[in-house]
Amino acid sequence: MNEILFSNQVIIYLLSESLLFVLLFIAFVVSIKIVIKWDFDSFSQKQFRLEKEAYLVSTITIFLFIIKFILLIYFVFTIDSLSILIAGAMCGAGVVTANEYGTYLLLFKLIIIATLILWFYLNSYDTHTKNYLHMKKKSLLFIAIFISIIFELFLDFQYFTNIDTHQPVSCCSTLFGQLEGANPLPFGLTIPLLLTLFYLLYFLTILTLKTNYRVLYIVSNLLFLYLAYYAVVYFFGTYIYQLPTHKCPFCMLQSDYFYIGYIIWGSLFLGTFIGISDALSSIWTTRKYIKNSRLVISMLTLFVVLSSIYVIIYYFRNGVWL
Amino acid sequence: MIRVENLSKSFYHQQDESKILIDINLHIKRGECIILKGISGSGKTTLLSIIAGLDRPSKGKVLIDDEPISKLPDIFASKIRAKKIGMIFQHFNLFENLSVYENVTVPLIPSGLPLDDIYRAVDKSLKVANIYHKRSLVASRLSGGEKQRCAIARALVADPDIIVCDEPTANLDSQNSILFIETIKELHLMGKTIVIATHDPLFENLNFKSRIVPMFDGKIDE
Ligand SMILES: Nc1ncnc2c1ncn2[C@@H]1O[C@H](COP(=O)(O)OP(=O)(O)O)[C@@H](O)[C@H]1O
Numbered sequence: 022m023n024e025i026l027f028s029n030q031v032i033i034y035l036l037s038e039s040l041l042f043v044l045l046f047i048a049f050v051v052s053i054k055i056v057i058k059w060d061f062d063s064f065s066q067k068q069f070r071l072e073k074e075a076y077l078v079s080t081i082t083i084f085l086f087i088i089k090f091i092l093l094i095y096f097v098f099t100i101d102s103l104s105i106l107i108a109g110a111m112c113g114a115g116v117v118t119a120n121e122y123g124t125y126l127l128l129f130k131l132i133i134i135a136t137l138i139l140w141f142y143l144n145s146y147d148t149h150t151k152n153y154l155h156m157k158k159k160s161l162l163f164i165a166i167f168i169s170i171i172f173e174l175f176l177d178f179q180y181f182t183n184i185d186t187h188q189p190v191s192c193c194s195t196l197f198g199q200l201e202g203a204n205p206l207p208f209g210l211t212i213p214l215l216l217t218l219f220y221l222l223y224f225l226t227i228l229t230l231k232t233n234y235r236v237l238y239i240v241s242n243l244l245f246l247y248l249a250y251y252a253v254v255y256f257f258g259t260y261i262y263q264l265p266t267h268k269c270p271f272c273m274l275q276s277d278y279f280y281i282g283y284i285i286w287g288s289l290f291l292g293t294f295i296g297i298s299d300a301l302s303s304i305w306t307t308r309k310y311i312k313n314s315r316l317v318i319s320m321l322t323l324f325v326v327l328s329s330i331y332v333i334i335y336y337f338r339n340g341v342w343l
Numbered sequence: 344m345i346r347v348e349n350l351s352k353s354f355y356h357q358q359d360e361s362k363i364l365i366d367i368n369l370h371i372k373r374g375e376c377i378i379l380k381g382i383s384g385s386g387k388t389t390l391l392s393i394i395a396g397l398d399r400p401s402k403g404k405v406l407i408d409d410e411p412i413s414k415l416p417d418i419f420a421s422k423i424r425a426k427k428i429g430m431i432f433q434h435f436n437l438f439e440n441l442s443v444y445e446n447v448t449v450p451l452i453p454s455g456l457p458l459d460d461i462y463r464a465v466d467k468s469l470k471v472a473n474i475y476h477k478r479s480l481v482a483s484r485l486s487g488g489e490k491q492r493c494a495i496a497r498a499l500v501a502d503p504d505i506i507v508c509d510e511p512t513a514n515l516d517s518q519n520s521i522l523f524i525e526t527i528k529e530l531h532l533m534g535k536t537i538v539i540a541t542h543d544p545l546f547e548n549l550n551f552k553s554r555i556v557p558m559f560d561g562k563i564d565e
């Protein structure tokens with residue numbers, strides 16, 4: 022089991038996460054002070070000092086965001102590269118499911134990135150008010166992020182110390198393959214229905230983003246994210262692998278497929294997270310419009326086009342569908 | 344116009360607190376010309392940089408047109424600074440390898456004004472500062488007095504209401520110092536609010552209305 026824990030990638034990864042935690046702790050203490058004592062109308066020495074420290078928290082959080090983002094990609098990369106050490110694993114799918122912590126850890130990481138993006142937007146709206154109107158909300162959000170990160174760190178160590186390299190794991194073919202005809206899709210959907218909804222929700226998401234029905238947009242984009250996951254694993258992926266039976270969200274991260282998975286998943290998750298953070302924070306700070314609708318539209322469109330193009334290319338090359 | 348209330352500033356070295364400004368109160372009306380007079384080390388530069396929003400106090404207020412500049416988020420503070428305050432430093436702080444014209448254009452670059460307006464404003468302030476004839480010269484080739492005039496033109500180009508000068512004549516000979524005072528007089532007649540930190544006795548008997556504010560050991564004796 023220590024083969025995993027003491028592999029270079031895991032050591033680098035865990036060390037970075039732990040070091041980052043020290044900085045976070047400082048920011049956490051200041052955030053608590055802000056929630057309790059912040060009073061922008063005061064010109065006292067305490068308040069000036071707090072304003073300086075608040076600036077420190079912002080800087081730390083921006084740093085945290087950059088590092089966390091890199092670490093998430095590195096985590097995925099590490100998982101993928103560990104597959105050679107674990108019996109039965111052929112890609113990240115086998116490694117993530119090597120114990121009960123992996124899937125939660127990955128989900129947690131995605132949620133933390135999403136929350137950090139939300140913080141980012143709140144921060145940017147905050148610094149565009151003359152009196153840091155949203156400082157307390159921002160600090161509360163940071164405290165929530167901090168607590169999530171404690172939990173994540175716990176999961177990190179649990180996960181990496183509890184992988185047994187000799188215990189064979191099942192990998193994508195069994196995990197995502199159809200078990201005795203059971204339908205893996207949610208809501209009892211069929212593939213054609215799933216695809217119809219996929220494209221409809223994509224258009225609804227983009228339309229609502231443009232017209233500023235923000236709640237509708239958020240719901241639509243979340244639903245799109247949920248269905249897009251299944252659409253990629255159970256439909257688009259098979260065209261990327263050019264194998265109707267190969268259903269896996271992880272193999273496409275490998276060099277055999279030109280690392281296209283990073284772009285596909287990256288554009289889907291980032292597009293969604295940025296859009297929803299923007300919308301949520303603009304509701305939270307009672308602003309009329311969201312800021313970066315173009316960026317979100319480009320990312321989601323990149324995702325849809327990139328996924329679809331594999332299907333189209335396959336059809337033109339072979340004259341048949343899979 | 345400028346209101347300083349109970350302003351204090353301390354620096355910390357390890358645990359030692361050194362108080363640089365102590366409980367300063369100062370009210371400067373629109374169009375006034377203030378001479379902050381005090382020996383070196385009395386805290387003039389520190390006070391000026393807090394007024395201009397370049398530094399933050401340890402406690403107390405600085406209000407510029409009722410806006411607490413030292414508390415605003417950076418984007419607002421720098422907006423106020425760009426729009427309302429022109430600064431002239433002892434060492435001029437010019438870009439030595441840019442021309443006079445370019446140096447004076449720099450503050451207007453972020454303004455997003457149409458080019459024609461920018462050229463007009465630059466020409467105008469070069470003329471007011473009496474350096475128009477040297478506009479295409481590289482700053483490093485200017486004499487001290489000319490550098491000073493270039494710095495004045497740059498401070499004026501965004502048409503600020505407030506002009507802040509820190510030891511403006513410390514690097515000038517007496518003739519150029521007298522010319523500088525003449526320019527200040529013109530700015531005063533244009534209605535600008537002017538704050539000058541200096542220990543130069545030339546500023547003690549100006550031939551226009553001014554108010555001398557003596558500074559000593561971080562305090563203002565009034
Ligand atoms: N950043 C700083 N850190 C510590 N001490 C400083 C700092 N800036 C200025 N001081 C001290 O504050 C005092 C006042 O400085 P200053 O405002 O420059 O005075 P003046 O401009 O009147 O000569 C000086 O004793 C100087 O050493």
Ligand SMILES: [Mg+2]
Nearest residue numbers: 387388509510
């Ligand atoms: Mg000085």
